[in-house]
Amino acid sequence: MTAPLGRCGRMLAPVSSLRMGVRTCSHIGEGVPYQKTMKDKKDSSSGGSVPEYADVVVVGGGSLGCNTLYHLAKLGATNTVLLEAHKLTAGTTWHTAGLLWRLRPNDTEIALINTTREMLCRLEEETGINPGWINNGGLFIASSEKRLKEYQRLQTVGRVNGVESYILGPTETRDLYPLMNVKDITGTLYCPGDGTMDPAGLCQALTRWATQAGARVFEECPVTEIRTQETLLGGWRVTEVHTPRGIIKTNAVVNATGCWANDIAGLVGVEVPLTPMKHAYVVTEKIPGIENMPNVRDHDASVYLRLQGDALSVGGYEVNPIFLDKLDKDFSFGLYELDWDVFGAHIEGAINRVPVLESTGIKSTVCGPESFTPDHKPVMGEDPNVEGFFHCAGFNSSGMMLGGGCGDQMARWVLHGRPDLDMFGYDIRRYHPPLNNNKAWVAARSHESYAKNYSIVFPHDEPLAGRGQRKSAVHQELENAGCVFQERHGWERPGWFASSPMPVLPYDWYGAYETTPLHAEDPYKALLFNDYTFDFPSHHSQIQQECLACRERVAIFDMSYFxxxxxxxxxxxxxxxxxxxxxxxxxxxxxxxxxxxxxxxxxxxxxxxxxxxxxxxxxxxxxxxxxxxxxxxxxxxxxxxxxxxxxxxxxxxxxxxxxxxTDDMSLLSVQGRHSRTILQELTPDDLGNDSFPFSSHKVITVAGHTVRALRVSFVGELGWELHVPNESAPAVYHAVMEAGKPWGITNAGYRAIDSLSCEKGYRHWHGDVRPDDTPLEAGLAFTCKLKTDTNFLGRAAVERQKAEGIKRKLVTLTLQDSTQPLWGLEAIVRDGQIVGYARRAEYAFALGRAIAYGYVNRPEGGAVNKEFLSTGRWHLESMGVSLPATVHLRPPFDPKNLRLKGDYEYVIETERSSALVS
Ligand SMILES: Cc1cc2nc3c(=O)[nH]c(=O)nc-3n(C[C@H](O)[C@H](O)[C@H](O)COP(=O)(O)OP(=O)(O)OC[C@H]3O[C@@H](n4cnc5c(N)ncnc54)[C@H](O)[C@@H]3O)c2cc1C
Missing domain, CATH: 3.30.70.1400 (Aminomethyltransferase beta-barrel domains)
Structure with missing residues (x-):
C-alpha cells in the first residue's frame, strides 16, 4: 500500500516513473471522486441459494450487467438473475469518469447514447434513486481546419438525429469557458446535451427497478461453470450455470464480465477478442471558477477534462498504454498505482488548454482495468457456435454512455433473437473466429485502436497492426503489381494499385514501446496519410484510371476474401x-x-x-x-x-x-466489355449470351484449370467471377493477364469496386442496406418471391409493409457541382428540411460527379412516393456547406442494364436522362 499521490500535494506536472501493483482503496475520496460507492453499501442482494431455473442469467454486475437486467425487465422478462462475483460495480464500473458525449459518427451510436440519456433523465422518478446525471454540456476542441471539418460532419449527423450542437469560434468558446486558452484553437463543437453520471447511483437504480419487477441479484456469487449440450453442425447450446450457491438451469446467459469476459467465455469453449489495459484519470484540487463548465474533449491533445464539482478530472488516451496480461479473479474495487511515465503525456495538453491547471494540485488518481478490442467497438451478440450464449463486453472506455442503449439492445437480442438497431458494428460475427484467440493479433490491433481513439475519423483508413493474417493465393502477384492492400476480416484485399510494391511492414507500435523502434521508412503508412483528408486524395486519379479501365476496357479484381x-x-x-x-x-x-x-x-x-x-x-x-x-x-x-x-x-x-x-478457393472477377473475348481465348466452353447468359454459372476450364464461372457483376459490366481452387489461382490469374494484355486489362481494387458499384446502384450490405432496412425500403423488392406461394423468413413482415405503404425509401442523389467530393453522413435536405442522410457516397467517375445513397422520410409522415421525390429543391449538406443535388428514382448509370447483357453498342446514358429533379 502506498500513500495516494494527491495527498503529497502533487502539482499537475510530470514526475519520475512509478510502476507499482494493484492496491485496494481504503478511503472514499482517496481514489474515485464519488461521494458514495457500492463498496460501502450493505449487501442488498438476494441471500441464500440461486433459483433452479431462470429465463436469462446475466453474469457481471457492472454497467452492462445492470443495464441488461433493467432492460430485460422493461421488456417484461423478470424471471431473470444477475450474478456478481463480488459487489455490484466492483469491476471497471467503479472507476469510471462517467462521461456521456452525444455526438458520434454514425446513427446507431447516437441512438444508443440517446437511450442511455433518456434513461438517466427518468431513473430517479422511476426508482427514487438519483443516477447522478449532470447535464453540463460538452465541448470538442479543434486545433486545425481538418479537425473542424470533422466536427462539422459530426454536427450534421447530429442534426439529422435530433442532437443539438453549435460550432463556436475562439471568442465564443472563451465566453462559454473563461478559464480556457483559446489562442491555438480553430473552433469548437458545443453539445449542450452532454453530461456525466454516477456509477453507483446508476447501478443501484437499475437493479432496484429490475428487482422490484421480479428479477433477482446475487452478489458474492461467482459463476464457476457453464454446461452446454451439443446441437447440429458442430454447435452447442447453454443449459446450466453453476455457482457456489447452486445451479441454475437456463437457455440464455449474458456474459457482461468486462475484463474477465474470457474467463466466462472459456467455460463454453469460445474466446472474446479483447485485452485488458490500464486506463486512468486524475482528480484535481478545487479550481475557482470551474463550476458549471462543460466537459472538454481536446482530441488533438488526446485529453479530456471532466467537471468534478469544483474541480476537474483529467484523462486521455496514451500511445503506450499498459497491458494487463492476467487479471486477478479477486479484483474488487481495486486501484492501480498511476504510471506517470505513461500518464504524463496528458499533462502538457491539459495545462495548455486550461492553464490554471499548472498550479493546481492533484487530489487523487484513478487507474483501473478496462477491456479494449481490436476495432475499439464492443463485442456483443449471440455466439455463432453456442446458442444462448450472449457476449456483452469490451466496452473500450464507453461502457457508461453506451450502457443504456446496449443493455436495451442486448435485452432485445436475447428475447427477440435480434436487436432492433443495426448492431453489426458491435456483433461478434464481424470477427474471424480463429483471430479471436490470437492474443498477439488482439493485443496489437487493440493497441492501435486505443492509441488512435482521438484521431480524426477520415472516410478511408486502414490499420497497420496485425496485418497479413489471411492472404489470397495471388497475394504476391498483386503485391508485385503495386497493390495497396486493405484489411477486412483478417484478409488482405486489394485497395488500389500504386506504381511500385507497397508491402505492409510488421507493426512497429508507432514507436510507443522501446522494444519496437519506429520504422525509419514505411511507404505503405505514408500512402495511408494521403488519405487523411476531406478532399480528394492524391491517388484519386489512380482510382479513376482503374474505374475507367473497367468501364472502357476490362479489369481484374481479386475478391477472394468472399x-x-x-x-x-x-x-x-x-x-x-x-x-x-x-x-x-x-x-x-x-x-x-x-x-x-x-x-x-x-x-x-x-x-x-x-x-x-x-x-x-x-x-x-x-x-x-x-x-x-x-x-x-x-x-x-x-x-x-x-x-x-x-x-x-x-x-x-x-x-x-x-x-x-472460403479458405481453399480464390475468386477472380474479370469485368468489362472485353472480358468475354479474353476468357473465350482461355476456355473451350461457349461464353456467348445464349449458352452462358447473365445470372448463370457453369463449371468450365480456364487455361486448363477447373473453375466455377459465375456470369455476374458487382460493377455493372459484362463479366465473370471465376471461383478457382487456390492451387489453380496463380496460373489462371497469369493466363488472364497475358490474354488481356492486348485489350488493356488492368488490376483494380476495392476502392474502384466501391465507386463502380455505387455508380451502378448496387447495394452494399451494412451501408445502403442493413438489418434495420427492409427490401421494399431499399429498392430490393425484386429479391422477394412474393408472387410464389413459398413462405420465407421475413415474408409476413414484408407483405405487411407492402400493404401499409413505404414510409422511407433509399434514394440516389448526385451533386450538380462535379468538383465536390462526398464522403457519406451528409444531410439530405428537401426544400430546406432535413429528410434523411447519406449512408454512403463515392465519386462516380463515368458520371463525372459524386453520388450518394440515403433513406428519406416525409417530414409530415406518409408514403415516400414519386410525387414527393420529383418535386422540391434538393441539397446535400456537407460539413456545413449546402450543395445542390439531383434526385434519381433509378441509379443514373446504365439504367437499362445493357452492359450486363454485353450490349455496348449504345451511348452511355447520363444522369440527366433519368433525373427527375434538377
Ligand atoms: C479510468 C476509466 C475511465 C472511464 N471513463 C468512462 C467515461 O467517461 N464514459 C464511459 O462511458 N465509460 C468510461 N469508462 C469505461 C466504463 O467504465 C466501462 O466501459 C464500463 O464500466 C464497463 O462495464 P462492464 O459492465 O462491461 O464491466 P465491469 O464494470 O468490469 O463489470 C464486470 C463485472 O463482472 C464481475 N465478474 C467477473 N467475473 C465474474 C464471475 N466469474 N462471476 C460473476 N461475476 C463476475 C466483476 O466482478 C465485475 O463487477 C472508463 C473506464 C475507466 C477505467
Missing part, C-alpha cells in the same frame, strides 16, 4: 426456400441475387446463390447427391451470412451439410 459455402443434403431445398428471400425453385445453372431477412423483414445479408448439382469433387465442384446451393457472400460479412444460415438450420433441425470453402 465467403464461399455449399449447402447440400436432403433438406437443402427446404432450407434454401425458407432462408433466401428470392425464388430458389430454379434449374441448376441459375445464379440468383437474393437477400436473407429477419422476422421483421430486415435485411440480414445479401449474396448470390447458385443452384448446382454434385460434381467432380474439387473445391469449386464438390461431390454430393441431389441439388445443392453455392453461396458467395461479401467477405466482411461472411461470418454474419454463415451464422444466419446455420442458425436457421439448427432451429429447424434440417438434415443438411454446410461446406465452407
Amino acid at each position: 465467403g464461399k459455402y455449399f449447402l447440400t443434403g436432403p433438406d437443402a431445398q427446404k432450407a434454401a426456400d425458407w432462408i433466401f428471400s428470392a425464388n430458389m425453385a430454379r434449374q441448376p445453372g441459375a445464379t440468383i441475387y437474393t437477400c436473407m431477412l429477419n422476422a421483421k423483414g430486415g435485411v440480414e445479408a445479401d449474396l448470390t446463390v447458385s443452384v448446382c448439382e454434385g460434381g467432380s469433387g474439387s473445391a469449386c465442384d464438390p461431390a454430393f447427391d441431389g441439388r445443392g446451393f453455392y453461396l458467395a457472400a461479401g467477405g466482411a460479412a461472411a461470418l454474419q451470412n454463415l451464422a444466419h444460415v446455420t442458425k436457421e438450420i439448427r432451429k429447424n433441425k434440417w438434415n443438411v451439410s454446410l461446406l465452407d470453402h
Whole structure:
C-alpha cells in the first residue's frame, strides 16, 4: 500500500516513473471522486441459494450487467438473475469518469447514447434513486481546419438525429469557458446535451427497478461453470450455470464480465477478442471558477477534462498504454498505482488548454482495468457456435454512455433473437473466429485502436497492426503489381494499385514501446496519410484510371476474401426456400441475387446463390447427391451470412451439410466489355449470351484449370467471377493477364469496386442496406418471391409493409457541382428540411460527379412516393456547406442494364436522362 499521490500535494506536472501493483482503496475520496460507492453499501442482494431455473442469467454486475437486467425487465422478462462475483460495480464500473458525449459518427451510436440519456433523465422518478446525471454540456476542441471539418460532419449527423450542437469560434468558446486558452484553437463543437453520471447511483437504480419487477441479484456469487449440450453442425447450446450457491438451469446467459469476459467465455469453449489495459484519470484540487463548465474533449491533445464539482478530472488516451496480461479473479474495487511515465503525456495538453491547471494540485488518481478490442467497438451478440450464449463486453472506455442503449439492445437480442438497431458494428460475427484467440493479433490491433481513439475519423483508413493474417493465393502477384492492400476480416484485399510494391511492414507500435523502434521508412503508412483528408486524395486519379479501365476496357479484381459455402443434403431445398428471400425453385445453372431477412423483414445479408448439382469433387465442384446451393457472400460479412444460415438450420433441425470453402478457393472477377473475348481465348466452353447468359454459372476450364464461372457483376459490366481452387489461382490469374494484355486489362481494387458499384446502384450490405432496412425500403423488392406461394423468413413482415405503404425509401442523389467530393453522413435536405442522410457516397467517375445513397422520410409522415421525390429543391449538406443535388428514382448509370447483357453498342446514358429533379 502506498500513500495516494494527491495527498503529497502533487502539482499537475510530470514526475519520475512509478510502476507499482494493484492496491485496494481504503478511503472514499482517496481514489474515485464519488461521494458514495457500492463498496460501502450493505449487501442488498438476494441471500441464500440461486433459483433452479431462470429465463436469462446475466453474469457481471457492472454497467452492462445492470443495464441488461433493467432492460430485460422493461421488456417484461423478470424471471431473470444477475450474478456478481463480488459487489455490484466492483469491476471497471467503479472507476469510471462517467462521461456521456452525444455526438458520434454514425446513427446507431447516437441512438444508443440517446437511450442511455433518456434513461438517466427518468431513473430517479422511476426508482427514487438519483443516477447522478449532470447535464453540463460538452465541448470538442479543434486545433486545425481538418479537425473542424470533422466536427462539422459530426454536427450534421447530429442534426439529422435530433442532437443539438453549435460550432463556436475562439471568442465564443472563451465566453462559454473563461478559464480556457483559446489562442491555438480553430473552433469548437458545443453539445449542450452532454453530461456525466454516477456509477453507483446508476447501478443501484437499475437493479432496484429490475428487482422490484421480479428479477433477482446475487452478489458474492461467482459463476464457476457453464454446461452446454451439443446441437447440429458442430454447435452447442447453454443449459446450466453453476455457482457456489447452486445451479441454475437456463437457455440464455449474458456474459457482461468486462475484463474477465474470457474467463466466462472459456467455460463454453469460445474466446472474446479483447485485452485488458490500464486506463486512468486524475482528480484535481478545487479550481475557482470551474463550476458549471462543460466537459472538454481536446482530441488533438488526446485529453479530456471532466467537471468534478469544483474541480476537474483529467484523462486521455496514451500511445503506450499498459497491458494487463492476467487479471486477478479477486479484483474488487481495486486501484492501480498511476504510471506517470505513461500518464504524463496528458499533462502538457491539459495545462495548455486550461492553464490554471499548472498550479493546481492533484487530489487523487484513478487507474483501473478496462477491456479494449481490436476495432475499439464492443463485442456483443449471440455466439455463432453456442446458442444462448450472449457476449456483452469490451466496452473500450464507453461502457457508461453506451450502457443504456446496449443493455436495451442486448435485452432485445436475447428475447427477440435480434436487436432492433443495426448492431453489426458491435456483433461478434464481424470477427474471424480463429483471430479471436490470437492474443498477439488482439493485443496489437487493440493497441492501435486505443492509441488512435482521438484521431480524426477520415472516410478511408486502414490499420497497420496485425496485418497479413489471411492472404489470397495471388497475394504476391498483386503485391508485385503495386497493390495497396486493405484489411477486412483478417484478409488482405486489394485497395488500389500504386506504381511500385507497397508491402505492409510488421507493426512497429508507432514507436510507443522501446522494444519496437519506429520504422525509419514505411511507404505503405505514408500512402495511408494521403488519405487523411476531406478532399480528394492524391491517388484519386489512380482510382479513376482503374474505374475507367473497367468501364472502357476490362479489369481484374481479386475478391477472394468472399465467403464461399455449399449447402447440400436432403433438406437443402427446404432450407434454401425458407432462408433466401428470392425464388430458389430454379434449374441448376441459375445464379440468383437474393437477400436473407429477419422476422421483421430486415435485411440480414445479401449474396448470390447458385443452384448446382454434385460434381467432380474439387473445391469449386464438390461431390454430393441431389441439388445443392453455392453461396458467395461479401467477405466482411461472411461470418454474419454463415451464422444466419446455420442458425436457421439448427432451429429447424434440417438434415443438411454446410461446406465452407472460403479458405481453399480464390475468386477472380474479370469485368468489362472485353472480358468475354479474353476468357473465350482461355476456355473451350461457349461464353456467348445464349449458352452462358447473365445470372448463370457453369463449371468450365480456364487455361486448363477447373473453375466455377459465375456470369455476374458487382460493377455493372459484362463479366465473370471465376471461383478457382487456390492451387489453380496463380496460373489462371497469369493466363488472364497475358490474354488481356492486348485489350488493356488492368488490376483494380476495392476502392474502384466501391465507386463502380455505387455508380451502378448496387447495394452494399451494412451501408445502403442493413438489418434495420427492409427490401421494399431499399429498392430490393425484386429479391422477394412474393408472387410464389413459398413462405420465407421475413415474408409476413414484408407483405405487411407492402400493404401499409413505404414510409422511407433509399434514394440516389448526385451533386450538380462535379468538383465536390462526398464522403457519406451528409444531410439530405428537401426544400430546406432535413429528410434523411447519406449512408454512403463515392465519386462516380463515368458520371463525372459524386453520388450518394440515403433513406428519406416525409417530414409530415406518409408514403415516400414519386410525387414527393420529383418535386422540391434538393441539397446535400456537407460539413456545413449546402450543395445542390439531383434526385434519381433509378441509379443514373446504365439504367437499362445493357452492359450486363454485353450490349455496348449504345451511348452511355447520363444522369440527366433519368433525373427527375434538377
Ligand atoms: C479510468 C476509466 C475511465 C472511464 N471513463 C468512462 C467515461 O467517461 N464514459 C464511459 O462511458 N465509460 C468510461 N469508462 C469505461 C466504463 O467504465 C466501462 O466501459 C464500463 O464500466 C464497463 O462495464 P462492464 O459492465 O462491461 O464491466 P465491469 O464494470 O468490469 O463489470 C464486470 C463485472 O463482472 C464481475 N465478474 C467477473 N467475473 C465474474 C464471475 N466469474 N462471476 C460473476 N461475476 C463476475 C466483476 O466482478 C465485475 O463487477 C472508463 C473506464 C475507466 C477505467
